[in-house]
Amino acid sequence: MAHLAVNDVRAKYGALEVLKGISFSIEKGEIAALVGPSGSGKSTVLRALMGLTPVTGGHVALAGDQLDYSNAKSVRAARDRMAIVFQQYNLFQNMTVMQNLTLAPLKIKRWPRAEVESEARRLLGLVGLGDKADAYSDQLSGGQQQRVALARALALKPQILLLDEVTSALDPELVNEVLDAVGKLAAEGMTMIIVSHEMAFVREVADKVIFMDGGQIVESGEPAALFDSPRTDRARDFFSKILRH
Amino acid sequence: MNYRFQFGVVWDNLDELFAGALLTFQLGVFAFAGGALIGLVCASLKTYGPWPVRLLVNAYVVFITNTPALIQIYFLYFGLPEVGVRWSNEACLLIGLTLNAGAYLTLILRAGFLSVRVTEIEAGQTLGMSLVQQIRYIIVPHIAKSIYPALANFFIVVLVMGTSVGALIGVDELTGQAINLSSVNYRWLEYFTVVAGMYVVLTFIASIGLALLGRWAFRVKAKIF
Amino acid sequence: MERMIEQIPRFFSAQNLTLLLEAAGLTLAMTLVGCLIGFGLAFVLVFLRQTPGLWALPLRWICIAYVEVFRRIPFIVVIYLVLFFIQAVTPDASLFTIAVIAICLYAVAYTADIIRGGIESVPRTQVEAAEAMNLSRLQTQLKIVLPQAWPVIVPPAIAFAVSFIKDTALVSQVGVFELTFRGKELNNQGYSGILVFGTIALCYFLLSFPLSLLGQYLEKRLGTPRGQRRARKIWRT
Ligand SMILES: Nc1ncnc2c1ncn2[C@@H]1O[C@H](COP(=O)(O)OP(=O)(O)OP(=O)(O)O)[C@@H](O)[C@H]1O
Numbered sequence: 001m002a003h004l005a006v007n008d009v010r011a012k013y014g015a016l017e018v019l020k021g022i023s024f025s026i027e028k029g030e031i032a033a034l035v036g037p038s039g040s041g042k043s044t045v046l047r048a049l050m051g052l053t054p055v056t057g058g059h060v061a062l063a064g065d066q067l068d069y070s071n072a073k074s075v076r077a078a079r080d081r082m083a084i085v086f087q088q089y090n091l092f093q094n095m096t097v098m099q100n101l102t103l104a105p106l107k108i109k110r111w112p113r114a115e116v117e118s119e120a121r122r123l124l125g126l127v128g129l130g131d132k133a134d135a136y137s138d139q140l141s142g143g144q145q146q147r148v149a150l151a152r153a154l155a156l157k158p159q160i161l162l163l164d165e166v167t168s169a170l171d172p173e174l175v176n177e178v179l180d181a182v183g184k185l186a187a188e189g190m191t192m193i194i195v196s197h198e199m200a201f202v203r204e205v206a207d208k209v210i211f212m213d214g215g216q217i218v219e220s221g222e223p224a225a226l227f228d229s230p231r232t233d234r235a236r237d238f239f240s241k242i243l244r245h
Numbered sequence: 246m247n248y249r250f251q252f253g254v255v256w257d258n259l260d261e262l263f264a265g266a267l268l269t270f271q272l273g274v275f276a277f278a279g280g281a282l283i284g285l286v287c288a289s290l291k292t293y294g295p296w297p298v299r300l301l302v303n304a305y306v307v308f309i310t311n312t313p314a315l316i317q318i319y320f321l322y323f324g325l326p327e328v329g330v331r332w333s334n335e336a337c338l339l340i341g342l343t344l345n346a347g348a349y350l351t352l353i354l355r356a357g358f359l360s361v362r363v364t365e366i367e368a369g370q371t372l373g374m375s376l377v378q379q380i381r382y383i384i385v386p387h388i389a390k391s392i393y394p395a396l397a398n399f400f401i402v403v404l405v406m407g408t409s410v411g412a413l414i415g416v417d418e419l420t421g422q423a424i425n426l427s428s429v430n431y432r433w434l435e436y437f438t439v440v441a442g443m444y445v446v447l448t449f450i451a452s453i454g455l456a457l458l459g460r461w462a463f464r465v466k467a468k469i470f
Numbered sequence: 471m472e473r474m475i476e477q478i479p480r481f482f483s484a485q486n487l488t489l490l491l492e493a494a495g496l497t498l499a500m501t502l503v504g505c506l507i508g509f510g511l512a513f514v515l516v517f518l519r520q521t522p523g524l525w526a527l528p529l530r531w532i533c534i535a536y537v538e539v540f541r542r543i544p545f546i547v548v549i550y551l552v553l554f555f556i557q558a559v560t561p562d563a564s565l566f567t568i569a570v571i572a573i574c575l576y577a578v579a580y581t582a583d584i585i586r587g588g589i590e591s592v593p594r595t596q597v598e599a600a601e602a603m604n605l606s607r608l609q610t611q612l613k614i615v616l617p618q619a620w621p622v623i624v625p626p627a628i629a630f631a632v633s634f635i636k637d638t639a640l641v642s643q644v645g646v647f648e649l650t651f652r653g654k655e656l657n658n659q660g661y662s663g664i665l666v667f668g669t670i671a672l673c674y675f676l677l678s679f680p681l682s683l684l685g686q687y688l689e690k691r692l693g694t695p696r697g698q699r700r701a702r703k704i705w706r707t
């Protein structure tokens with residue numbers, strides 16, 4: 001049984017249907033990559049899974065449990081087991097890096113403080129920001145903020161980690177640092193859904209690539225197969241443009 | 246609470262309340278119009294006048310906006326007869342409110358004057374417009390657009406907060422009527438509830454009218470709510 | 471005119487000056503207490519107004535209607551309604567209490583919009599990040615939104631309270647011994663109206679003007695994004 005099974009999920013912004021029936025599934029420990037042109041609905045898939053964009057149809061099952069996004073308790077359960085890193089980081093502006101990392105583990109998960117803080121320091125070390133614990137987000141560069149956001153999500157010990165363009169703001173040499181961290185997480189059995197425009201990154205880490213366009217999944221499969229010999233014209237067109245540079 | 250509401254007497258005197266509402270509306274319109282005239286002159290002087298005049302205008306604005314309208318009106322009502330100036334209650338109220346509104350409108354209008362950008366005037370000049378045409382087609386529409394919401398809002402303030410002060414010097418506007426009528430038969434709560442409702446309706450009509458006027462005359466989307 | 475000049479020494483007696491000083495204190499106290507409580511309640515109102523869900527629709531409407539209605543009723547009418555309503559419920563409530571309640575009801579309506587503006591100035595994404603971590607609505611407001619919103623809220627809220635010092639003059643009508651009431655009293659004792667109300671106006675001016683300058687200063691300091699960032703830093707420490 002799939003760890004996360006998404007079946008015919010639909011979502012709307014007002015009258016505009018942004019997801020027109022999305023279905024895919026991932027196994028425990030798998031990394032799935034969502035790729036596609038800008039505006040195709042990749043971020044919306046992640047937002048819908050977190051209950052941030054209202055789901056108007058379809059089913060989602062997480063580790064065998066049906067999630068009902070119209071039910072507050074069920075949404076809480078989804079957010080308890082999944083964590084998201086946003087495209088624009090969204091660090092809390094009024095808190096230090098440390099406070100950003102420990103807020104939810106302390107207040108929501110109610111884990112013991114000593115444990116939470118030492119874990120937070122370990123994670124900051126992991127993303128290469130061990131010395132920034134007391135900085136505020138406006139004292140950090142975009143890349144640093146993104147890494148803090150990654151650490152903040154990891155601090156929640158999620159079963160599934162959702163990453164929305166995490167590498168887009170990083171310096172080239174730091175991309176590898178984060179990739180290593182992501183690889184380590186994969187080895188530990190972390191299940192992830194990542195959205196990325198960086199095909200080299202996707203090819204390296206993803207077990208499965210899902211190509212989206214216009215709110216629908218056009219094609220999916222193993223990275224090598226999809227990138228090198230796409231079956232649909234739309235995918236061929238997209239990859240030929242994006243892989244050229 | 247064992248108070249028993251009896252709205253019957255209020256309905257019997259509704260026409261007097263309507264007369265009060267009409268007076269409230271008239272006072273509001275005249276005070277606002279007079280205030281706008283003062284505001285226009287003072288804002289121009291404050292922006293373009295020589296420094297002694299600017300100082301004088303500033304003193305007027307600062308003093309008026311930092312003291313209660315009620316005290317200003319009391320000053321006219323209780324103070325002026327001592328120097329031989331005797332105005333009726335209504336005149337005291339109207340003159341006091343106009344002077345008061347003038348100070349606030351000076352501030353609003355001046356903000357509008359300052360919002361005109363030089364580039365827009367230059368754009369008009371390059372189109373070969375005369376000064377009058379520049380004022381007519383560029384400056385006035387721009388100012389109107391930028392301050393119309395504030396003006397509409399301030400009209401409601403004059404209509405509500407301003408005119409009701411009259412009740413305290415015996416002017417029979419809406420609140421004054423409520424005081425007069427309810428001190429006859431002590432149905433205070435009933436009268437004031439109905440009068441509160443009438444103010445809400447009156448100002449809603451005014452707001453809708455102003456929003457439509459703004460949309461029609463200046464193409465501004467003034468908000469009603 | 472001569473009468474007025476002849477009255478001046480008598481008018482500015484120690485006794486009258488103490489009276490006016492106390493009255494000014496009462497005016498200030500009334501405004502401060504009423505606006506502070508009103509400010510607190512306005513937070514509750516804004517919070518209720520943001521309750522999501524269809525079931526809360528009437529609640530949201532009530533909150534919107536409250537703000538809309540109170541801004542359209544003269545303060546003097548509110549004072550009378552509170553006076554007679556409270557007296558019908560508890561006949562021995564003090565006039566000061568009644569005045570404070572009236573000020574408070576009014577301040578809620580005016581500051582609610584100020585608070586809403588401040589809250590809406592915090593990017594929506596901050597709220598989403600908190601929601602995604604399962605923070606409750608209250609936790610999100612208290613820990614994330616309000617600490618970031620206050621620099622936007624405080625200056626106009628102070629400006630409102632300062633301008634409301636003047637509107638409390640109407641409370642004299644129900645017999646609270648504040649500045650305007652004392653003024654009328656002195657006028658009734660035979661003192662010149664010009665003298666009395668000129669002095670009272672000056673008292674209000676002395677209360678209002680410095681505070682409004684403070685408000686303008688804060689507005690300037692905090693009115694820009696940069697000033698707000700700086701203020702947030704002060705808040706953190
Ligand atoms: N808050 C919103 N309100 C209305 N429409 C929105 C909103 N957010 C996104 N959309 C629309 O939904 C569609 C999908 O957006 P989404 O952000 O999911 O795209 P994306 O695939 O993540 O694009 P990108 O690669 O640029 O991040 C777009 O057409 C966008 O215009």
Ligand SMILES: [Mg+2]
Pocket residue numbers: 042043044087164
């Ligand atoms: Mg996106």
